Amino acid sequence: MNKAVELKQGQNQLFSDPNADKAREFFRNKSRAMVNKVTTVDEAVKRLVKDGDYIAIGGFGANRIPTAVLHEIARQGKKNLAFAGHTATHDMQILVGGECIDRLDIAYVIGLEARGLSPNARRAVESGKIKLTEWTNATLSWRIKAAAMGLSFLPARNIMGTDTFKYSAAKEILCPFTGQKFAAFPALYPDFAAIHVHECDVYGNAHVFGSTVSDQDLAKASKRVVITTERIISNDEIRRQPTATFIPFWCVDAVVEVPYGSYPGNMPYEYFSDEEHIRQWLKIERDPEEFRKFFKRQILDTKNFYEYLELNGGIARMLKLRAIEHLTHNR
Amino acid sequence: MADFNAMELMICVAARNLEDGATVVVGTGAPCAAAMLSQKTHSPNLTIMFEAGGVAPILPSMPISVGDSRTFHKAILASSMPDIMETCQRGMVDYTFLGGAQIDMYGNINSTMIGTNHAKPKVRFPGSGGANDLASLCWRTMVMTPQDSKRFTDKIDFITSPGYLSGGNSRYEAGLPKGTGPYRIITNMAIMGFDDTSKRMKVLNINPGYNRTDIQDNCGFELLWADRITETEPPREDELRILREEVDPHRYIIGR
Numbered sequence: 001m002n003k004a005v006e007l008k009q010g011q012n013q014l015f016s017d018p019n020a021d022k023a024r025e026f027f028r029n030k031s032r033a034m035v036n037k038v039t040t041v042d043e044a045v046k047r048l049v050k051d052g053d054y055i056a057i058g059g060f061g062a063n064r065i066p067t068a069v070l071h072e073i074a075r076q077g078k079k080n081l082a083f084a085g086h087t088a089t090h091d092m093q094i095l096v097g098g099e100c101i102d103r104l105d106i107a108y109v110i111g112l113e114a115r116g117l118s119p120n121a122r123r124a125v126e127s128g129k130i131k132l133t134e135w136t137n138a139t140l141s142w143r144i145k146a147a148a149m150g151l152s153f154l155p156a157r158n159i160m161g162t163d164t165f166k167y168s169a170a171k172e173i174l175c176p177f178t179g180q181k182f183a184a185f186p187a188l189y190p191d192f193a194a195i196h197v198h199e200c201d202v203y204g205n206a207h208v209f210g211s212t213v214s215d216q217d218l219a220k221a222s223k224r225v226v227i228t229t230e231r232i233i234s235n236d237e238i239r240r241q242p243t244a245t246f247i248p249f250w251c252v253d254a255v256v257e258v259p260y261g262s263y264p265g266n267m268p269y270e271y272f273s274d275e276e277h278i279r280q281w282l283k284i285e286r287d288p289e290e291f292r293k294f295f296k297r298q299i300l301d302t303k304n305f306y307e308y309l310e311l312n313g314g315i316a317r318m319l320k321l322r323a324i325e326h327l328t329h330n331r
Numbered sequence: 332m333a334d335f336n337a338m339e340l341m342i343c344v345a346a347r348n349l350e351d352g353a354t355v356v357v358g359t360g361a362p363c364a365a366a367m368l369s370q371k372t373h374s375p376n377l378t379i380m381f382e383a384g385g386v387a388p389i390l391p392s393m394p395i396s397v398g399d400s401r402t403f404h405k406a407i408l409a410s411s412m413p414d415i416m417e418t419c420q421r422g423m424v425d426y427t428f429l430g431g432a433q434i435d436m437y438g439n440i441n442s443t444m445i446g447t448n449h450a451k452p453k454v455r456f457p458g459s460g461g462a463n464d465l466a467s468l469c470w471r472t473m474v475m476t477p478q479d480s481k482r483f484t485d486k487i488d489f490i491t492s493p494g495y496l497s498g499g500n501s502r503y504e505a506g507l508p509k510g511t512g513p514y515r516i517i518t519n520m521a522i523m524g525f526d527d528t529s530k531r532m533k534v535l536n537i538n539p540g541y542n543r544t545d546i547q548d549n550c551g552f553e554l555l556w557a558d559r560i561t562e563t564e565p566p567r568e569d570e571l572r573i574l575r576e577e578v579d580p581h582r583y584i585i586g587r
Contacts, residue, residue: 012449063383107460108459113397134443134449137412141412141413158416158463161493164443164490164492167449211384266400268403
């Protein structure tokens with residue numbers, strides 16, 4: 001490119017620090033010890049989530065989500081969190097229901113894909129009380145990947161020329177080799193991430209089956225990581241097939257065994273999403289007062305995740321969702 | 332001629348545009364139905380991809396989420412979101428489908444907000460999700476949408492996903508990959524493409540039961556017209572049978 005090119009930049013706020021040296025300083029002091037990290041949800045959230053943190057949630061909105069951790073963040077009344085809305089659907093409903101977030105990186109929020117929109121999340125975003133910066137699913141994936149690589153940004157070829165770029169915090173740069181214009185995306189190093197997995201050992205070595213979204217990069221990029229798991233397996237199981245290790249122990253700060261931990265979300269190969277329960281949320285959210293009572297009864301007033309499962313049909317319901325997942329419910 | 336509704340027509344037209352051996356990233360709903368119909372009619376080797384990582388599943392039913400377990404049921408690959416998006420960026424994905432609240436004459440799409448204040452929108456929608464990425468990086472973008480003069484507007488409130496931006500060469504000059512962009516806009520009334528030079532929306536086919544006046548009256552900007560405009564081939568019996576019996580037996584999509 002010979003003629004001078006005007007390089008644009010997004011005008012909205014960057015909610016996290018992309019500085020790779022600062023991240024290295026943090027990771028320098030992060031424990032690498034392979035020790036038993038099993039704890040409770042309550043304890044993990046108390047220890048690892050601080051008011052004002054930037055948090056990210058693994059999975060995909062209502063698929064393989066760490067619901068118990070999300071509930072506990074609301075139950076403990078964590079405030080002023082920034083959140084990576086990376087196809088955030090039911091996870092976002094919970095965090096907004098608990099009034100936990102005040103800054104939002106948006107790729108996809110307030111919708112629940114084919115199910116429609118969340119009235120409560122929509123009210124919150126339309127209220128002007130949450131600071132909003134626009135991104136996209138790929139962009140947030142690459143921001144997390146840049147951090148996983150220990151960088152301060154990654155270049156890519158999407159979003160230029162659109163209002164999504166204009167209201168982001170991205171910048172245009174020129175490739176030093178070809179002179180072509182790229183969008184530069186700042187690395188995202190979350191303070192905290194929670195990821196739900198199929199199985200892991202007590203040290204946090206984890207297996208995930210099915211689509212993995214951005215979770216491997218997320219585990220590496222985040223400063224503090226809690227893993228909830230359908231079941232704890234032995235370290236021998238991990239060592240028997242090392243190629244299957246999806247997240248290694250040194251990324252992980254806490255491990256909690258939470259069977260049915262993605263409920264009411266889908267857990268691939270285990271149980272399908274509880275569409276009736278999610279529909280109930282969407283319906284009740286239309287009335288703010290009714291929703292406040294519902295949220296209190298379902299989440300704030302339940303002692304833990306197991307009480308919540310009991311409240312919504314318990315093991316009988318879980319068996320039904322297992323049958324739907326395995327396509328045996330009509331047989 | 333078989334009896335059919337507008338959604339069935341749009342899905343059949345979209346399915347015909349997906350050739351055998353191509354790759355397509357789809358979302359839930361009508362685009363997924365079009366890809367499934369295409370596979371079951373003329374494109375058995377169409378590779379269907381979902382942005383959360385599912386590739387070439389044998390879909391047992393319509394997914395609810397582009398990341399749910401149906402999207403990699405008996406699949407070739409259960410991968411990751413960055414992997415799918417990087418495959419698009421490398422130029423290996425031929426088609427994608429998008430939708431939105433507003434579309435303008437250059438095929439730019441709004442799925443973010445209505446209003447003028449981004450910090451406090453009058454109406455907020457989910458935002459890009461993967462839409463901007465797919466519109467930026469796949470070779471050809473298609474849209475299936477009902478047509479009216481509010482949705483087809485000359486004053487788009489927010490460009491979430493890029494079409495041809497301000498027309499001409501502006502999309503490439505903005506930095507987006509060469510040779511990419513909107514390909515077909517499939518509505519209940521017509522099928523549109525884009526003028527080679529100006530990149531403005533251009534009517535190619537008129538759907539059965541509509542005329543030029545209907546199409547222009549239900550569009551908020553001036554449409555261009557192809558030199559030779561033919562009537563859209565209505566859904567064939569075999570397409571409708573497969574769509575109704577195999578693709579969407581519960582009429583989740585075609586019943587809308």
